[in-house]
Amino acid sequence: MVCAQRGYKCVHASDTRVWVITMAESFSLERRKLMRYLGARVIVTPRAGKGTGMVVKAQELAKKHGWFLCHQFESSANYEFHYNTTGLEILSDFEDAQLDYFVLGYGTGGTFVGAGRRLREHRPEVKICLAEPAEAPLLASGQKSERRADGSATGSHAFFAPHPIQGWTPDFIAKIVEDGVEGSPGYDEYMAVPGSAAVNMSQMLAKTQGIFTGISGGASMHAAVELAKKAPEGSVLLVLLADTGERYFSTPLFANINESMNDEELVISRSTPNFQM
Template sequence: MWASLFGGGMPPARGAGRGGVYENVSLTVGNTPVVKISEKLAPPGVEVYAKCEFFNPLSSVKDRLAVAIIEDAEKRGVLKPGDTVVEATSGNTGIAIAMVCAQRGYACVVCMAEPFSVERRKLMRMLGAKVIVTPKAGKGTGMVRKAEELCAKHGWFLARQFENEANWKFHESTTGPEIIADFSGKTLTHWVTGYGTGGTFHGAGKALKRAMPSLKIILAEPEAAPLLKSGIPTERNSDGSPAVTHPAFTSHPIQGWTPDFIPKVLDDAPMDDLRDELFMVPGRAALETAKNLASKEGILTGISGGGTMYAALEVAKIAPKGSVILAMLPDTGERYLSTTLFSDIAADMTEAELEIAKSTPSFQLIPGKPPVLAAT
């Protein structure tokens, strides 16, 4: 509904409402807003936009994936009332699946490697999921193996986000058409996205290229984990899951991007038709751009969103005048409170803040001094 209302112009005014009510929270997934980036970050002569996937109910693009996989499994009859859903995840997919399972009454078990942020574990448990933390040394393939073992032993349903076609097909039918509708009043020239499973790139990319054949699609990858750049394929098991860690993988700070294998969902994409450029993103640049989006634009996104926007802004610097560039922001910065993204953000008052506090006499909380409530 929202996309059709936007029509490439202004969205409905505040107070207009959504024109109806929702039967359950999973129906609120999708139709996320596109927001323009100001000239504080965007270079002159071009327009840069962000599709803010943190407007999904559990604050990430993976809400789409969770709805897609569970609804597809229900339609195929492989997921029935009382069943348990299992997935291996860096966090956002697990949170999304836990949300849909809570809404529909399924038990949920999530396998997650230990380096990923602690707040993600807590969110999944808050949503009723059981979280199985796997050793750091096992990397992404380790958590996948654990999920497979649990399903084999207990007869549970494995979501298989990295291999499941329902993943990219949902993006083809929702994310891509939303973008097309929202840019109906202008010509979108560049679309920039990273990859976790590859579902957004594969599915939305197909829809966008059909509607906009001249569109340039830029796929971003961590500089520290150049799996696609290496040209080396991932070794796979017969079910498409990764057999071993990819030789080009090293650890990187862009959580949710690029596990230690090339996902089959990404591998299955018609790369020659979709990808116009592969852009390598330094981890530090992703972090700094996420911070700049927060402090200069009021947009709170995670490290992956910072990485995608960094790629978009770098593309904008060399793009022809009049270019219109859209970057995908996969999730919210609140998913990263215990990570490097917030490591230099103080919890206590800084010197500058203390000076402001002392500039008036009442209600002062100065370290080493008794609290002051009222000036004497």
């Protein structure tokens, strides 16, 4: 949307103003379509290449065509944005109010580091709970990702396995995440979230709370619920649901949702005489 507003046209690669996204084919079809709807050129990389593959492809394309590369997994602009926006929003919302835990997962690490640092400075009593997929316990392993000179990972982490929580934990530890874990803000609590639990929680939130979040939102809420079970009574938890269910129609999140009417719906339809299918 920003590119569209600023006139960064998404045209042939020979044009100097181009917006190109690389995306592994394991990401939902809705993500590709949304980006293309906004005018981007989406270059799909093989599923087997995982997150590393789409990053390497972006690096190759930037070098080949002389394009600007965002480096969202390494750039300080990522977490500085959240330090100056998300972090301030949290402080404003909880001004003169109790807040005990900040619960979130990580992808690039921008929110974790940026908002986390702001909280450490102004609300040091707040504990940060960082969550990751149980299938891909990269942080829990204690093993770092190997890196190039620019901070990007050289390949897949040994403890990575595919998981359904899109937006969380690629197959490497982002440099922003690593720096945030080793330095500021760090984290106080850790939660491993099974992919199936994330899906179930997302579905439950929609049906019982009217919250239409995606799988990563379900993962964050699952982590918060598990944390709440052991937190002191009366604790206040802030949970980040940075996702929407509209990106997941083609994923397991909607696998049990029929396009056609089910038996109950057919009975309701036939309860009146007109316009039956």
